[in-house]
Amino acid sequence: MFFRSKSQPEASASAQGLAGGLVRVAMTVNGKAVSADVEPRTLLVHYLREHLRLTGTHVGCDTSQCGACVIHLNGKAVKSCTTLAVSCEGASVTTIEGLAQGGKLHPMQEAFREHHGLQCGFCTPGMIMAAVDIANRKGTQLDEATIRHELEGNLCRCTGYHNIVAAVKAGAAAMGGMRQAAE
Amino acid sequence: MATTASATGIGAPVRRKEDQRFITGKGQYTDDINRPGQTYAYFVRSPHAHANIKRIDTSAALKKPGCLAAFTGEDVARDKVGGLFCGWMITSKDGSPMKAGTHPVLALGKVRYVGDHVAMVVAETLAQAKDAAEAVSVDYEVLPAAADVATAQNPGQAQVQADAPGNTVYQWHLGDKAAVDSAFAGARHVTKIDLVNNRLIPNAIEPRAAIADYDSGTDSFTLHTTSQNPHVIRLALSAFIGIAPEHKLRVIAPDVGGGFGSKIFLYAEETACIWAAKKVGRPIKWTGERSEAFLADAHGRDHVTSAELAVDGSGQILAMRVKTKANLGAYLSTFASSVPTYLYAPLLSGQYNIPAIYCEVDGVYTNTAPVDAYRGAGRPEATFVVERLVEVAARQTGQDPAEFRRKNFIQSFPHQTPVIMMYDAGDYGACLDKALELADYRGFAARRATSENKGLKRGIGFSAYIEACGIAPSQAVGSLGAGVGLWESAEVRVNPTGSVEVLTGSHSHGQGHETTFAQLVSQRLGVPIEQVTVVHGDTDKVQFGMGTYGSRSGAVGMTAIYKAIDKVVVKARKVAGFVLEVPEETVAFNEGIFSSTATNKTLTFPEVALQAYIAHKFTGAQLEPGLKEGAFHDPTNFTFPSGVHICELEIDPETGKTRIDRWTAVDDFGTLINPMIVEGQVHGGVAQGVGQALLEGAHYDKKTGQLVTASFMDYAMPHADDLPSIQLAMSSTPCPSNPLGIKGCGEAGAIAAPAAVVNAITDALGHEDIAMPATPLAVWRAAQRSPARMAAE
Numbered sequence: 006m007f008f009r010s011k012s013q014p015e016a017s018a019s020a021q022g023l024a025g026g027l028v029r030v031a032m033t034v035n036g037k038a039v040s041a042d043v044e045p046r047t048l049l050v051h052y053l054r055e056h057l058r059l060t061g062t063h064v065g066c067d068t069s070q071c072g073a074c075v076i077h078l079n080g081k082a083v084k085s086c087t088t089l090a091v092s093c094e095g096a097s098v099t100t101i102e103g104l105a106q107g108g109k110l111h112p113m114q115e116a117f118r119e120h121h122g123l124q125c126g127f128c129t130p131g132m133i134m135a136a137v138d139i140a141n142r143k144g145t146q147l148d149e150a151t152i153r154h155e156l157e158g159n160l161c162r163c164t165g166y167h168n169i170v171a172a173v174k175a176g177a178a179a180m181g182g183m184r185q186a187a188e
Numbered sequence: 189m190a191t192t193a194s195a196t197g198i199g200a201p202v203r204r205k206e207d208q209r210f211i212t213g214k215g216q217y218t219d220d221i222n223r224p225g226q227t228y229a230y231f232v233r234s235p236h237a238h239a240n241i242k243r244i245d246t247s248a249a250l251k252k253p254g255c256l257a258a259f260t261g262e263d264v265a266r267d268k269v270g271g272l273f274c275g276w277m278i279t280s281k282d283g284s285p286m287k288a289g290t291h292p293v294l295a296l297g298k299v300r301y302v303g304d305h306v307a308m309v310v311a312e313t314l315a316q317a318k319d320a321a322e323a324v325s326v327d328y329e330v331l332p333a334a335a336d337v338a339t340a341q342n343p344g345q346a347q348v349q350a351d352a353p354g355n356t357v358y359q360w361h362l363g364d365k366a367a368v369d370s371a372f373a374g375a376r377h378v379t380k381i382d383l384v385n386n387r388l389i390p391n392a393i394e395p396r397a398a399i400a401d402y403d404s405g406t407d408s409f410t411l412h413t414t415s416q417n418p419h420v421i422r423l424a425l426s427a428f429i430g431i432a433p434e435h436k437l438r439v440i441a442p443d444v445g446g447g448f449g450s451k452i453f454l455y456a457e458e459t460a461c462i463w464a465a466k467k468v469g470r471p472i473k474w475t476g477e478r479s480e481a482f483l484a485d486a487h488g489r490d491h492v493t494s495a496e497l498a499v500d501g502s503g504q505i506l507a508m509r510v511k512t513k514a515n516l517g518a519y520l521s522t523f524a525s526s527v528p529t530y531l532y533a534p535l536l537s538g539q540y541n542i543p544a545i546y547c548e549v550d551g552v553y554t555n556t557a558p559v560d561a562y563r564g565a566g567r568p569e570a571t572f573v574v575e576r577l578v579e580v581a582a583r584q585t586g587q588d589p590a591e592f593r594r595k596n597f598i599q600s601f602p603h604q605t606p607v608i609m610m611y612d613a614g615d616y617g618a619c620l621d622k623a624l625e626l627a628d629y630r631g632f633a634a635r636r637a638t639s640e641n642k643g644l645k646r647g648i649g650f651s652a653y654i655e656a657c658g659i660a661p662s663q664a665v666g667s668l669g670a671g672v673g674l675w676e677s678a679e680v681r682v683n684p685t686g687s688v689e690v691l692t693g694s695h696s697h698g699q700g701h702e703t704t705f706a707q708l709v710s711q712r713l714g715v716p717i718e719q720v721t722v723v724h725g726d727t728d729k730v731q732f733g734m735g736t737y738g739s740r741s742g743a744v745g746m747t748a749i750y751k752a753i754d755k756v757v758v759k760a761r762k763v764a765g766f767v768l769e770v771p772e773e774t775v776a777f778n779e780g781i782f783s784s785t786a787t788n789k790t791l792t793f794p795e796v797a798l799q800a801y802i803a804h805k806f807t808g809a810q811l812e813p814g815l816k817e818g819a820f821h822d823p824t825n826f827t828f829p830s831g832v833h834i835c836e837l838e839i840d841p842e843t844g845k846t847r848i849d850r851w852t853a854v855d856d857f858g859t860l861i862n863p864m865i866v867e868g869q870v871h872g873g874v875a876q877g878v879g880q881a882l883l884e885g886a887h888y889d890k891k892t893g894q895l896v897t898a899s900f901m902d903y904a905m906p907h908a909d910d911l912p913s914i915q916l917a918m919s920s921t922p923c924p925s926n927p928l929g930i931k932g933c934g935e936a937g938a939i940a941a942p943a944a945v946v947n948a949i950t951d952a953l954g955h956e957d958i959a960m961p962a963t964p965l966a967v968w969r970a971a972q973r974s975p976a977r978m979a980a981e
Contacts, residue, residue: 044315060220061213063445065393066478070900073393101213114211118203121864124872125698126210127394127445133211149913156908160900162393162446163698165875165937166908168868 032093034059035103043090050074052090053100061101061130065160072159075131075138076100082138084158101130104137112183113137116176117169124163135159136173137180145181147174197711198928201864205717206702215443218397218412223471226399227256229461230317230474232307232324233483234299237333237555237893238346241297241306241326249309249323254316257468258324259308259460261294269293269463270429272454274520275671278358278529278551286358286551289349291519293429293459299328300348300518301555302895303483305456310468314475333555333893337515338492340554348518348553357516357525357551362533362607368498368546371507375498379581385569385942386960387490387515387886388879389903390562392697394445395476396485398458400465408436411462415441415725416451416695417735420672422727424454424522431462434727441725444697448876449561450485451697452737453522457484482898487886488562490515491528491569497577503587505596507544510536510573516551517558524560525551530608530668531566531656537605538574539616539652539830540596545606555893561737563876564655564935568942571653575943579650580956589947590629593652594620609656611828613921616652619854622919623832627852632836635849645839645971646849647952650832651944657932658743658827658925675822676740677733678748680709680756682815684801686794687719693733694745695725699934700865701741707861708746708928712753714780714793731818739932742861743827747926751819759815760796766806767791767799827923829931831855833874835944839952844968846882846949848912853940855916858923858931866933867916873937874914879906880938881945885961904961 031040034057041056053059053076064086065073074086077099104111113136116122123129139147139155147155152173153166161169196202209215246258272291279285290296294305307324311317334340334348340355348355372378399412409432415421418439426434444451461472476484492513498506514528533547582592597616604610624630632648639646659665662673679691688709694701706720723729736745757777764782765772768791774784782791791799796815799805803813834852839845853870860866883904887896897903922929942960949967950956958970 046315054220058222059213060217061215063217063394064219064475065395065445066900068478068899068901070905071393071478101211105212110211117211118207121204121868123207123210124700124868125392125394125446126206126215126443127217127392129210130213150909153907153909153911160393160905160907162391162448162876162905163872164868165871165873165906165914166911167871167914170908170913 028091030091030094032095033097035099045091047090048086049088049090049093050085053085059100059102063127063130065127070160071128072135073128073131075134075159077134077138082135101134104133111137112179113176116172116179120168120172120175122164122169122172128159128161132159132161132169136176139173140177140180145177147177149174194711196707196717198707198859198861200707200862202703202707202717202862204700204703205706206700217394217443217445218399218414219475221399221412221442223399223401226471226473227310227312227468228314228317229472230309230314230321231305231457232309232321232326234295234302234304234306236299236328236330237302237335238331239299239328240331241295241299242329243327244307245325246307248325249320252316252320252323254312255309255320256312257310257464258320259294259464261292261296264293264463265296267463268430272456272459272519273428274525275522276526277669277671278360278525279669280358281361286525287349287352287356288520289351289553293456301557302893303480303557304518305460308460308464310464310472335555335888335893336890337490337513337552337554340552341550346555348555352553355553357520357553359548359550360529361546361548363546364544364606365546367544368507368509371544372496372498372509375506376501377499377585379497379499379577379584381495381576381580381956383493383495383573383576384959385489385491385493385572386880386884388488388562388884389482389886390448390450390485390488391481391905392446392448392450395478395481396451396455396457397475398461399471399473400461401471402466408432408438409462409465410438410440411458412440412442413458414444414451415439416444416447416697416737418695418725419693419727419733420735421454425459425462429459438728441695447697448563449488449565449737452735453486453560478900479898482903483895484557486521486558486560487517488559489569490559493573495573495577497581499581499585503585503592503595505540505542508536508542508577510547512547512549514549514551515554515556515559517554517556519558521558521560524558526670527561527566528569532570534608535567535570535654535656536574536607537609538571539598539654541598543606547607556888563873563938565738567655567935568877568939571651571939572943575651575653576946579947589650590620590624593650610825612825612924614828614830614856615919615921616830619830619832619856619919620652622917623834623852623854626854626915626917627834627836627850639838645841645952647837647839647948647950649835649944649947649949649951651940651947652832653936653940654828654830655935655939656826657739657829657935658823659738659740660826661824662822672734673822674734675820676744676748677731677818677820678745678752679731679816679818680749680752682756682797684798686715686797688713688715689721689723690749691723691730692745692749693730693735694741695736697736699736699741700862704861704865705746705749708749709753739829739934742930743923743926743932744821744823746928746930748819748821750927751821752817755817755819756815759817760800762811763800764791764796766811767796823925825925827858827925827931829855829857829933829936831936831940833940833944835948837948837952839949839967839971841971844964844971846962846967848878851912851914853914853916854919855933855936856919856921856931857933858920859929860918861930869933870916870937871914873935874941875906875911876938877941878911878945881942881960881962883910883961883963
């Protein structure tokens with residue numbers, strides 16, 4: 006018989022047992038205060054995808070290699086697949102859904118479209134979040150070698166990276182231009 | 189077909205319509221979709237390559253919190269759910285049919301590879317499903333494994349499938365053996381090489397996933413799944429697996445995160461989920477983990493080949509002889525049998541005039557994951573054989589490898605090869621000339637000298653590839669054993685306000701169809717590209733289609749759209765005739781405007797669309813209202829994209845590190861719809877080909893059959909800093925067998941690249957003894973050997 010027999014007590018250890026083990030976590034995601042009761046083992050990526058339904062952040066591997074899950078935690082790129090949600094208590098999280106401001110795309114998003122830096126789009130949110138972080142850390146005038154080296158934490162199977170490199174270079178330059186204009 | 193200067197028409201590098209959702213995180217991939225009340229599936233997989241299952245005990249799992257059900261192969265068998273199947277019948281040279289063996293959805297009494305599906309556990313949450321799966325107790329009797337294709341047919345090896353003695357699925361051949369033997373007997377020179385085409389794991393970045401739902405109110409099923417061909421999946425689940433009749437089964441492939449072949453096939457997980465959804469009575473979600481993708485996605489390549497080329501005294505190729513053992517894994521995947529046979533040997537003529545070719549292929553079972561189509565599917569394997577043979581033959585006979593190729597190029601078309609294919613158009617010399625110029629071949633000697641002064645070995649390698657795309661003429665593939673036709677369908681629905689919906693049986697998982705197909709409609713109907721929507725991937729919306737693989741969506745899928753547009757224009761001209769009150773035959777349609785020699789009035793396309801729907805200007809007896817047409821297109825020939833890729837690289841003999849210095853590609857894809865997208869396809873293909881040549885290799889332990897390279901930490905995927913920038917150019921001869929002149933571009937890079945890299949490495953090393961992947965260790969070892977070429981040995 007492949008089903009649980011009806012006479013068995015349903016969820017004797019489950020609902021209640023788990024309820025006891027839940028932990029409340031509060032953080033700011035894309036500018037909004039959010040909180041939830043989660044299992045302590047909940048990863049940030051699953052919290053974002055399952056609890057907040059922010060499904061732009063993707064899971065492409067189980068060894069923290071592919072980078073499809075990259076988000077910004079307090080302004081720095083991290084892999085949300087290797088971050089526990091409970092460790093983000095009080096933190097500020099930005100996901101791909103929060104990158105565009107006031108209906109206007111971030112220059113890195115624009116650059117990925119303009120330079121055909123994506124094909125299937127699955128690695129793209131992580132790529133863009135990582136690329137913004139590269140420009141933040143390495144400056145907005147990036148050479149090809151730097152970009153290729155800095156993308157070591159992100160895998161793309163479609164583009165061969167050629168156009169991603171072009172997009173990151175142009176996107177970073179546009180970020181620099183915007184900052185200059187703002188100053 | 190003439191191209192246009194239009195900013196959104198054919199030939200324009202239009203920025204992709206689909207990108208908005210992908211760059212803002214609004215894509216809808218299968219795992220992004222949730223159904224009310226959904227449960228989660230997790231699979232118990234075999235840790236052994238080969239074992240008898242003595243007993244499976246799921247009782248402890250069923251007691252775990254949240255666990256709803258645990259299914260084994262016996263449960264599936266009890267419901268008479270059919271086994272997975274292979275859709276292409278290969279006949280051995282002795283006339284016997286291939287030995288397909290068994291392929292249960294969940295293992296029945298035996299497991300045959302590490303990762304084989306033993307049980308499926310369904311629970312309230314994914315974590316609970318995993319916890320319960322750990323409590324499934326399986327009693328295995330471990331058996332010896334046959335994990336190596338080179339030795340699996342030897343006496344005494346473990347028997348993978350009872351139906352296939354000696355693990356031989358088929359012994360197939362193609363070509364004229366007597367003609368080849370006689371040509372070799374009279375040859376001045378014979379070049380012989382032994383090659384391994386290394387096994388690859390496709391690794392689309394989105395893992396496979398499924399959500400299966402059963403609606404008892406309508407007795408119907410819905411499956412969201414990561415598929416390149418949802419209609420084929422529906423047909424298979426319906427007609428072969430017996431889940432439900434097609435009209436009670438909806439398959440939706442939403443945004444799909446890359447496929448490269450691996451998402452063509454019907455797999456055990458998706459099948460088990462849709463079967464179990466009715467039994468559980470709630471939706472079941474399964475999302476593969478990367479480790480599961482490594483273990484149980486169909487792998488690619490894995491050939492062991494010996495090949496010979498006969499050349500006369502003037503450097504003309506006389507004949508080719510090839511013998512290949514192809515690993516098919518433990519079970520025959522959906523199209524596995526066709527890949528090393530009809531998608532392989534018919535490409536062995538390459539771009540060359542070769543009077544006689546004979547190829548023998550043994551399809552071999554091993555205790556490894558099933559092997560099926562991966563980007564290029566057979567054609568990269570063929571090109572690797574041809575281009576390594578030609579390169580080595582040129583070196584051994586003291587000829588320049590570029591000129592040796594040119595001397596043997598096919599010059600006139602159509603050209604019938606000795607291995608089935610009738611090449612229709614091409615100009616191989618033009619591609620070569622352009623590539624030599626862009627790569628500055630003349631300057632190579634100076635660059636090599638500069639490298640030598642730095643202690644580095646510089647090499648240059650060519651790959652003049654051909655592929656057969658636009659898969660495929662249905663009757664032709666049927667005569668070769670295919671179980672289906674390979675036409676494509678399209679429907680063009682014009683709305684009353686003149687916007688257009690295109691329904692296509694093609695499926696985009698990165699190729700940009702929402703843009704390129706809209707470009708075709710925009711150009712033909714004069715409709716702004718924003719007014720065109722492309723609908724694909726849903727069997728409830730699109731009537732039928734064969735999906736996307738083998739670079740068929742342009743040549744076959746777009747031709748179906750082209751034909752449907754033809755019908756729309758015919759009908760619209762009738763409508764315009766009534767509205768303009770002129771004879772229909774005087775009505776012309778150009779760039780979105782209907783005009784007539786009989787009046788100076790004109791109508792725009794949206795005006796005619798509206799008139800077609802309000803139907804005030806004609807009676808029902810004169811004309812049917814509405815503007816919607818469909819077409820099926822069955823191609824009359826394959827298409828034959830070709831090109832020349834040149835790889836120039838530097839090797840550090842102290843470290844074995846290979847650095848690709850420049851990559852030049854000149855491709856002939858016929859008409860380009862969107863050059864930006866075409867270039868992107870070449871970039872990606874080259875990356876996968878360079879990956880195969882330098883980095884990637886699936887490795888099974890020969891004794892235990894354990895997959896040693898089962899994660900991104902152990903399997904070297906190409907990263908951004910492993911790859912060069914790519915210099916691309918096009919050289920076009922339009923394809924004569926479709927009205928747009930499209931040949932296809934999806935596989936070109938993956939087909940061309942491995943031979944180019946290995947030819948460059950062997951050129952740098954001065955000998956031919958290196959296997960793929962040419963990792964730093966392998967290259968370092970090879971660099972320690974004498975630099976004498978084989979010719980001097």
